[in-house]
């Protein structure tokens with residue numbers, strides 16, 4: 001169980017990992033996430049279930065290397081097992097009966113947004129996807145997203161693919177052009193500032209906007225309270241009350257300052273791990289004897 | 293060897309405060325054989341032992357203490373184990389002063405027999421002996437009955453149920469959400485108070501008896517409780533999922549960086565070993581000025597942990613006075629010795645942050661004691677216009693919690709009380725046939741021994757149910 005069956009580098013530092021997890025696959029729905037640990041020394045890292053295959057009993061994770069723990073996870077090879085893998089956690093996405101939705105994916109957000117877009121497309125909703133990345137080589141799953149969309153717009157910061165600029169521009173255009181008010185909802189998943197600005201963009205149009213918050217987590221089951229966020233002036237726990245929330249009600253500054261809590265320490269750990277020469281598994285063997 | 297006076301209790305040797313605030317090793321060091329015998333011989337072997345009524349599981353206290361006094365320590369350990377499967381833990385964490393020792397006849401003179409210390413000694417002696425002489429399990433399980441029991445949650449209540457039922461020949465599987473078994477004993481109570489090895493040993497012992505541990509399984513998510521009964525082939529389910537869900541006060545600034553709920557702070561340090569960062573990957577904020585909000589065991593654990601993580605000043609901010617602190621007396625005493633400051637009659641109004649969104653101060657209301665409330669304790673009332681502002685770069689909120697909803701919300705037909713805790717009958721049975729419950733998820737945050745007692749009662753009834761079923 002929790003064996004890595006397949007690992008592919010989709011783009012620089014972005015890995016697609018297919019994991020054997022029959023019990024999780026059986027219950028997984030769009031919007032669910034898992035918590036994983038690379039080894040006995042690892043952090044508990046939340047990752048969205050980007051796809052699942054109930055028949056094969058597998059789930060697909062897509063992870064960007066941003067720090068020590070994601071780096072460590074990315075070093076696990078096919079055939080290795082996660083030390084821990086739990087899920088499916090959180091509320092699944094609520095797939096509402098809408099005429100048209102706009103899905104905005106920033107960077108690695110393309111993965112978690114895909115199963116939601118697909119669920120909308122399968123129920124007959126017209127899906128417009130706006131996919132953004134820093135540059136062309138960081139784009140992935142464009143074909144998958146295109147296959148479930150009536151319209152698929154790509155933006156890059158440097159113009160190396162699609163339009164030059166930010167995802168909020170095509171988003172605003174879509175809403176402005178929607179004179180018949182057919183767009184019943186917007187989803188924005190990606191880096192926190194991107195989600196914040198998407199929510200700001202849709203606010204004047206009064207279109208319900210769902211964001212998937214990535215607060216720092218430990219247990220993922222509502223026990224620790226570390227993942228708390230302020231939404232509509234109330235404190236909620238991302239892992240059990242979310243991870244999807246009304247983007248117009250999120251206190252973004254509070255979320256971002258909580259995400260920065262371990263900035264210095266994580267930076268140090270990342271540097272240390274980048275420099276660590278031995279392959280991960282040998283480290284585990286070496287260090288196993290020390291474990292109490 | 294130290295003896296307080298002729299009739300007094302034999303004091304337990306401890307790491308001195310200035311040493312122990314630099315490590316996470318256990319504070320009390322345990323009795324040696326002679327100290328234990330001396331202390332045991334103070335017991336009057338009462339005909340009607342009131343101490344026993346004070347123990348929630350009615351350990352036969354005079355009997356086991358008598359055996360220690362005679363040097364028959366292995367038998368003493370076996371005697372305790374008849375009623376309490378985790379004496380090494382209970383000897384350390386039970387609030388003895390309001391339980392067994394509080395009811396000892398010698399308590400009136402202020403020198404009750406050190407029952408907890410002796411319990412701990414007997415347990416340690418037995419496991420030490422077993423380690424050296426390779427003694428097998430105390431009991432051999434009964435022949436297999438072919439009946440399967442699922443235990444949800446590997447805390448003290450769940451472990452007790454698992455142990456009692458595996459001994460009776462049932463096939464027991466424990467499902468635990470975390471990657472380690474033990475519940476609060478592993479992720480909540482710090483190493484310096486309850487070494488993880490003790491809990492680990494009990495879990496290994498249960499595994500040796502045949503209990504299967506399915507870690508990393510959140511019941512109610514991957515598998516529902518009803519599926520355990522209907523699809524996974526279990527004949528009975530015990531829910532021991534604990535209280536979970538920490539509370540907040542709902543005051544401004546609670547979500548600033550550097551403001552922790554105690555569950556998160558303690559889980560990072562204990563389960564994830566953040567004190568050993570960066571060898572372990574999980575980080576923790578190390579504050580210089582730490583404010584801990586609350587006055588229970590959880591608050592003491594958080595404060596003493598912060599002290600060990602380089603804090604210069606740690607204050608317990610508590611709205612009543614020292615006399616009302618709900619924590620075990622020993623924890624308060626140890627905290628005081630370690631230089632923890634008690635800022636009593638003080639209640640937070642607001643947390644103030646810096647421009648980076650990190651906490652920097654706590655604005656507090658000064659209180660005074662008014663009329664007694666329903667619990668008989670004097671109610672704290674605000675002194676109008678009197679406030680205090682404390683510097684704090686780390687705040688830990690330890691003001692209790694609510695019912696863990698993951699299992700209860702998803703289990704159809706399960707009767708809950710108005711606070712969402714599970715309702716059970718006197719045998720631990722819930723409103724759903726085939727499902728029992730016990731521990732903190734029934735009582736709200738309570739104690740280790742009460743959770744174990746609840747597990748014992750439920751196990752008895754589950755056993756009866758399984759025998760009748762055919």
Ligand SMILES: Cc1cc2nc3c(=O)[nH]c(=O)nc-3n(C[C@H](O)[C@H](O)[C@H](O)COP(=O)(O)OP(=O)(O)OC[C@H]3O[C@@H](n4cnc5c(N)ncnc54)[C@H](O)[C@@H]3O)c2cc1C
Pocket residue numbers: 033043045046047048049062063064065066067068069070071108111112213214215216217243259260263266267270
């Ligand atoms: C419900 C949920 C689902 C998620 N799904 C995915 C996913 O499918 N794919 C994926 O790549 N990531 C996902 N994330 C984010 C992922 O958990 C973090 O990237 C990871 O924990 C970072 O760990 P690290 O040690 O490698 O980085 P750190 O060293 O902890 O952090 C490096 C940088 O990332 C920032 N950061 C830290 N934690 C988070 C976080 N939780 N979210 C965003 N930024 C963070 C830090 O501020 C820092 O700048 C998800 C997060 C949540 C809460």
Ligand SMILES: Cc1cc2nc3c(=O)[nH]c(=O)nc-3n(C[C@H](O)[C@H](O)[C@H](O)COP(=O)(O)OP(=O)(O)OC[C@H]3O[C@@H](n4cnc5c(N)ncnc54)[C@H](O)[C@@H]3O)c2cc1C
Pocket residue numbers: 385386387444445446447448449450467468469470473474475476477480481509510511512532533534535536558589590593620696698699730731732733737738739740741743
């Ligand atoms: C910091 C702290 C200090 C304490 N100090 C003392 C003390 O000194 N003395 C004392 O007597 N008591 C103390 N207590 C209280 C005592 O620890 C608890 O009353 C006791 O542990 C309750 O036992 P339990 O079996 O009901 O639940 P827990 O110990 O809470 O165990 C529940 C287990 O169930 C698991 N679980 C939860 N949901 C699921 C799910 N859906 N699926 C699978 N598994 C699940 C949890 O991960 C956990 O491992 C303290 C508590 C804390 C938090």
Ligand code: SF4
Pocket residue numbers: 346347348349350351353376382383386388391392393407408411741
């Ligand atoms: S189990 Fe607790 S209350 Fe009972 S005798 Fe032992 S220490 Fe005292």
Ligand code: SF4
Pocket residue numbers: 334335336337338341342343344353354395396397398405407
């Ligand atoms: S009440 Fe005290 S003296 Fe009497 S039997 Fe119990 S422990 Fe011994």
Ligand code: FES
Pocket residue numbers: 216217218219220221222223224225226227228237238239240
């Ligand atoms: S991650 Fe612990 S409560 Fe959400």
